[in-house]
Each structure stands twice: as structure tokens, then as C-alpha cells.
Amino acid sequence: MARLTTLNAISAQEHLRDRVANALRAALIAGDLRPGMIYSAPTLAAQFGVSATPVREAMLDLAREGLVEAVRNKGFRITELTEQDLDDFTELRAMIEVPTVGRITRMGRTEELKALRPLAEAIVAAAAEHDILGYLEADRRFHLELLALAGNRRLVEEVGNLRKRSRLFGLNRLSESGQLTASAEEHVQLLDLMIAGDVRGAEQRMLTHMSHVRSLWAEEDGDAEGEGERGAAAMPLTAAEC
Template identity: 45%
Template sequence: MEQTGARGAGPLAGAPRVRVPEQAGREVRGPAARRTVRRNSVRGQILDALRAALVGGELTPGEVYSAPVLGERFGVSATPVREAMQQLAIEGAVEVVPNRGFRVVERGARELGELAEVRALIEVPVMLRLARTVPAARWSELLPLAEATVTAAAGGDLARYAEADRAFHGAMLSLAGNRQLVEVAEDLHRRAQWPLVSGPVSARRADLVADAAEHMSLLEALIARDIPVVSTLVSEHFAGAGGLT
């Protein structure tokens, strides 16, 4: 069992306790959980809240967090927190520290670049194929998702942007009709969104508006079936990937 002396919330230390509702569709409030909960289980809701805290920089790379202490702050037992952390360990966001808790993985620019390269190898060829086959009307249906990334970027909300970003990319790839492709791409995308060990959160927020603008430009090119522009945009999008693209 983790020692309760391990850091429970880092930047969340001064936050009020967060009560996680039992039913889906209700909003979880507090610095660690600013998104609308969509999962039925407490574990799933805690997992969503922790993912948001990771992306938003509220859980610090290199720090150890205790499940009992985090559970106290969320207003739940340590069990769903520990289960959620174990899922994050599978995803590569944290690592188990015996008898202490979970340490947020310290990642560097090299790992982020490797993830961007793998994502490009998967997504770019698919997008170019879809650009030649999917009718403009189908691309137009994705405009609300692209606009959602613009709205999140304007608000500077890293967690909300990350969610909107994954939704946009996932919707585009789903047009290929390959569920395994979408699941693999989403896993890689989520891993790419975990924060770097260095670099201020403000610098990451500054990139959101540009990334969201790329989404809009890409969708406009897809609707116009301008293949050369699509090719350039998707290649540049991943070449400059900074984790939240």
C-alpha cells in the first residue's frame, strides 16, 4: 500500500476536495477535473480527471503521487484512484513506485518526436487516401469538431483542447472504416499529449491557436479536394507536432 506521505496532488495541494458523481453526464468540478464526465464508473471518472490533470500540467513529471491522498482530495476511496493510475501506467503516463504510489513519467523531446513520427507514418497515408475518396459533404460534417478545437484553443484550456483534438483526428480517421486503426492512432495520440519534463505550460498554450488553425485549413483543403495542399498540411502538422496536435 502506498505511503500517505507521498505527494497527493502537487499543484492540486490547495484545491478543495472533488466529489466524483456516481452517474455519467454530470460535471466534476475542481482544478483536477474540469471536464464533463461521460463514464459510468467512479474509476472511469477518476481516470478522465487524472488525464485532464496530466495534460494540463497539474501533475508534475517526476513527482510521486499517493492513491490514498488523491482519493481523499477526490472524495473517494483509494481503490478507484489506484485502478485509474494502473491504467495510466499501461498507457505510459506514470510508473509504479513500490510502497509509495505512482510517479509521473519524465519525458523528453526525443520521445515526443518519436511519437510524432509514428503517428505520421500511420495517419498521413490514410489521410491522403481519404482525401481522394471521401466526398466534400462528409468532410463538411466534421466542421463542428474542428471549430471545437478553435474554441478550446482560444480559451487556453489544455485538457479541453486535448480532448477536442483527439475527437477531430479520430473522426477523420474513422472515415477509413477501420476500427483498429482508430484505436491504435488514438492511443498514440493520447501518449503524445502527456507533458514534457521541461517547458512552461504557457508555452504549450501559445501553440494551441496555431494548431487549431491548421485543423481548419486542412478541413477546408479536404472539402475542396485540393490534394497538394492536403499533402503539405498533414505533413507539416506532424513535423511540427508538439504533443497537442
């Protein structure tokens, strides 16, 4: 029984570590943790309401993904993405996702595609309601579940990793300006084209969507210059499991 209790404790700790890591990723993507800034594990732990240990472990996970880097005796610095980084991520994703969308469309998996409509609509609803965490979760699930229809688990994992390494800053400002809603609606349009069996149209819509997102990256990256540090307190740990 003692051993079982220990294993349960380890499992709970690992789960908390994953939750913290997901919350930090969400804060990075939403722009609540700024590139170039250094954050200490104890400070973030206080904001999340947890001990410093799972935060430190989660930060090490993010360091392996290239999202942060350890700074001796200070904490972790949020890595900065260059324009070349953004171009590289976009190109890699386009090389994978555009032809995969075309292949799935040719497969004629109409029922499976129709089953994704609630997710596509959830992305639009979250954008309209300025629900950033809801938007991020629905967007992640839609893209990865769509690609999963191709039947290649490794492909889905790779795209998931690329999505983690690239991030869109200032989603709150995009949401308020209406640009996020316009981008969200492209998911429904893509799904409609795929269900209709329009291979070329679906591939073009996917490419346009990714180009659109890349242009938003560029705009928000430029707008973010000169801003001061913002905390992660606005990212509740319980809600940021995306």
C-alpha cells in the same frame, strides 16, 4: 434483484474508474501532474473527491499504458518522456495519419468532412477561451473521427493509444502566449484542403501540424525543467472526461 444491484454497483465502480483515468490523463497532458514526481492514490483521491480505490485502479490502467509506474509503498511516478520518445511517437503517428488523410481526401467524402467543421471550430474556440479541457476533448474527437472516415477501426484505436502515450506539457502557458490558437487553426485549414480535394495539400498540412506540435513539446519540456510539484486539484473530475 440482489444480483442486479450488485451488477449495477460494479458498473458504477467501473464507470468511476474510467472517469478518474480520463481525468488523470487530462491532468498529465495539461501538465498538472509532472514527470518524475510521485503521487499517492489517497492524495489524488482527496483532490478529486472520491475514494482511493478507483484512483488506484485508474493508475494501474495508466501504468499499462506506460504513463505512470508503481513505486512500492509510495504511489505512482509519472514517467518521463525523452526526446527520442517524442520523436518516435511523432514518426509513428505521421506514418499512419498523413497517408490516411490523403486516402480520405481521395475518397471524396465531402459531406462527412463538412460535418467535422463544428469540431474543428470548437478546437479554435476552446484555445481562444483558454479552455484547456475543452481543447483536449475537441482535439481528440476531431482527429479520431477524421481518421474513422477511412473505415479502419484498428487504425483509429492505434492512433488513440499513441495519443495517450504522448503528452504536451504546459498547455496553459501555450494558451496564454497564443501558440495554442495558432495550432488549433491548423485543424480548420486541414479540413478546408480535404473538402477541396487537395490531396497533396492536405497531407502536407497534416505533416506540418504534427511537426508544429512536436516543436511545442520540445519547447515546453525544456521550460518545465526545475519546476516544483503541482497538484491535480485544478482538474475537476466531472469536467475531465476526455
